[in-house]
Amino acid sequence: MSARTVDAMIARCLLEPGYLDRLRDGLDAELDLLRVDDTTRGELAGLDVAQVRRFGGLISKVQHNDTWERFPLTRALLKFYGMELEVFAAYRDRHLSLLRGGRPTREAKTLSFLSFLDGYLASTATGACPGLIDVLVHERSTWEVAGELTDTGPRQAVDPAGERVVPRDALRIAALRYHPFDIASCLRDGSPAVADVVPRPAYLCYWGRRRADDVAVLELDAVTASVLACVDGRRSAADVVTAAHALLPEVGRRDLEAALRQAVAREVVEHVRSE
Amino acid sequence: MPDRTAPPAPRIGIARSPHTARFLDRCPEAVDYIEVPFELLRHDPAAADVMRTKPVVLHCASLSIAGSVPPDAGLVREVREWVDRTRTPWLGEHLSFITAEREPALGPAEAYAPGEPWNIGYTVSPALNLETVDRVVASLARAQSHFEVPLLVENPPVYFRMPGSTMGQVDFIAEVCARSGVMLLLDLAHFYITARTAGFDPFAELLRLPLDRVVEVHISGITAEQDGYWDNHAGRAPQEELDLLAIVLARAQVSAVTLEYNWSSRFPEHVLLEEIGRVRDVLESAQAA
Numbered sequence: 001m002s003a004r005t006v007d008a009m010i011a012r013c014l015l016e017p018g019y020l021d022r023l024r025d026g027l028d029a030e031l032d033l034l035r036v037d038d039t040t041r042g043e044l045a046g047l048d049v050a051q052v053r054r055f056g057g058l059i060s061k062v063q064h065n066d067t068w069e070r071f072p073l074t075r076a077l078l079k080f081y082g083m084e085l086e087v088f089a090a091y092r093d094r095h096l097s098l099l100r101g102g103r104p105t106r107e108a109k110t111l112s113f114l115s116f117l118d119g120y121l122a123s124t125a126t127g128a129c130p131g132l133i134d135v136l137v138h139e140r141s142t143w144e145v146a147g148e149l150t151d152t153g154p155r156q157a158v159d160p161a162g163e164r165v166v167p168r169d170a171l172r173i174a175a176l177r178y179h180p181f182d183i184a185s186c187l188r189d190g191s192p193a194v195a196d197v198v199p200r201p202a203y204l205c206y207w208g209r210r211r212a213d214d215v216a217v218l219e220l221d222a223v224t225a226s227v228l229a230c231v232d233g234r235r236s237a238a239d240v241v242t243a244a245h246a247l248l249p250e251v252g253r254r255d256l257e258a259a260l261r262q263a264v265a266r267e268v269v270e271h272v273r274s275e
Numbered sequence: 276m277p278d279r280t281a282p283p284a285p286r287i288g289i290a291r292s293p294h295t296a297r298f299l300d301r302c303p304e305a306v307d308y309i310e311v312p313f314e315l316l317r318h319d320p321a322a323a324d325v326m327r328t329k330p331v332v333l334h335c336a337s338l339s340i341a342g343s344v345p346p347d348a349g350l351v352r353e354v355r356e357w358v359d360r361t362r363t364p365w366l367g368e369h370l371s372f373i374t375a376e377r378e379p380a381l382g383p384a385e386a387y388a389p390g391e392p393w394n395i396g397y398t399v400s401p402a403l404n405l406e407t408v409d410r411v412v413a414s415l416a417r418a419q420s421h422f423e424v425p426l427l428v429e430n431p432p433v434y435f436r437m438p439g440s441t442m443g444q445v446d447f448i449a450e451v452c453a454r455s456g457v458m459l460l461l462d463l464a465h466f467y468i469t470a471r472t473a474g475f476d477p478f479a480e481l482l483r484l485p486l487d488r489v490v491e492v493h494i495s496g497i498t499a500e501q502d503g504y505w506d507n508h509a510g511r512a513p514q515e516e517l518d519l520l521a522i523v524l525a526r527a528q529v530s531a532v533t534l535e536y537n538w539s540s541r542f543p544e545h546v547l548l549e550e551i552g553r554v555r556d557v558l559e560s561a562q563a564a
Binding site: 003004005006007008009010011012014015034040043044046047048051052054055058059062063065066068069072079082084085086099 | 394
């Protein structure tokens with residue numbers, strides 16, 4: 001049999017995941033399409049397609065070594081749950097598409113993979129990997145808020161009687177089932193402890209402060225979290241309260257208004273004049 | 276610097292990572308040399324700055340020694356330039372392929388980079404048979420003619436049986452060595468992974484390798500995942516690797532042992548020092564014996 005044909009076959013499997021999937025789903029039918037002798041066909045029929053797919057995942061995983069600095073918990077949990085190769089094998093097609101557009105920046109690579117991982121975890125049964133989505137949301141929010149701090153657009157005029165409420169300077173709110181600090185603590189103590197981590201719902205605010213050049217993580221109550229989650233930079237104070245009331249109808253508007261006032265007092269958000 | 280003419284006391288090196296300069300500032304005596312990949316130097320020549328503090332051993336994954344597509348002349352020229360600039364005592368290269376020809380027999384592929392060979396971007400262990408041995412021997416002769424320093428070939432990890440394989444990796448390597456005279460870079464993580472994939476006893480099989488050809492040894496971590504064993508430069512080497520290292524040292528005049536812990540930006544410095552200490556202990560035991 002021709003070694004060239006085998007090399008080409010493996011290269012194509014690793015560079016064209018759709019082809020690999022077709023081999024996995026119907027090896028015989030796909031081999032019937034090849035113009036190769038019976039010996040070669042017989043050899044190719046013995047290919048461990050699943051293992052080649054995992055190898056493709058390993059390649060993509062290694063090519064993301066430079067993206068993990070800001071996502072240590074996410075990576076540690078993917079590894080703890082034995083999901084790294086499967087996740088990267090599933091991501092490989094999108095990764096290759098990104099590479100074909102030219103050498104991506106680290107930020108572009110990170111964003112592409114995180115977006116994929118979000119969707120992957122949302123569409124996969126993740127009950128067997130508690131805390132994974134939570135640490136992903138936590139680390140992604142921190143990373144995105146930090147990235148927004150580098151965007152130095154002109155500040156709008158602050159007006160206590162202004163109509164719009166805007167974040168100061170960057171804000172994300174997350175409602176989490178597992179507290180990421182608990183996961184981090186378990187991982188520090190030794191990964192087996194992660195298996196015993198219990199849910200501890202938390203509302204976290206990722207507050208990027210340009211002056212301090214940092215991202216503070218604040219624990220919020222449900223009322224404040226709902227109010228801040230409705231601050232989108234376009235809504236007036238009244239609209240923020242109305243939107244928060246829709247999220248938490250059991251809470252009165254007065255309490256929601258108080259939570260917003262408190263956030264303004266803490267300088268997490270501010271009023272600005274409408275343009 | 277690892278010197279083939281020096282007495283046989285293996286030197287210890289580490290693979291370069293973004294934190295190597297800081298590590299060397301803090302622990303200048305911890306290692307004797309730094310392994311730097313050609314592919315990094317090609318994109319980031321500043322990576323060669325480490326030469327100011329330590330000798331460099333150049334590593335390469337681009338020559339596709341076991342492939343059917345020879346590297347283009349420009350790439351070989353670049354490798355040679357870095358061989359000269361780094362004054363590396365040898366050039367380590369994978370006994371693998373990284374590129375493959377488009378094969379019409381496989382039918383139409385996705386229309387990307389039409390007309391160009393497939394470029395996998397990662398080294399792949401070839402089909403282990405006599406046809407590949409022929410190909411490797413020819414490639415090595417061609418490649419070696421471009422370099423003033425010896426070319427070492429590194430055993431790749433085998434993650435799946437390559438169609439067309441008719442021999443085991445140890446027999447394949449032995450045949451390549453016998454016919455080409457090439458020296459070896461023995462990656463013990465790769466060797467262990469291959470043993471687990473192929474189902475052989477690494478300790479018994481190691482003794483069948485032409486260990487007298489081993490010049491450099493690689494040590495790194497291994498991950499067990501999805502019913503397989505995988506290369507992992509972000510974790511500690513298992514004890515089996517160090518036991519294999521002791522066997523190699525008892526039978527070979529190894530010049531250098533490189534710890535490859537360069538995949539994680541958060542690989543703790545104290546762990547790296549512990550790993551260096553583990554290897555140093557094995558080397559000292561071998562010297563004492």
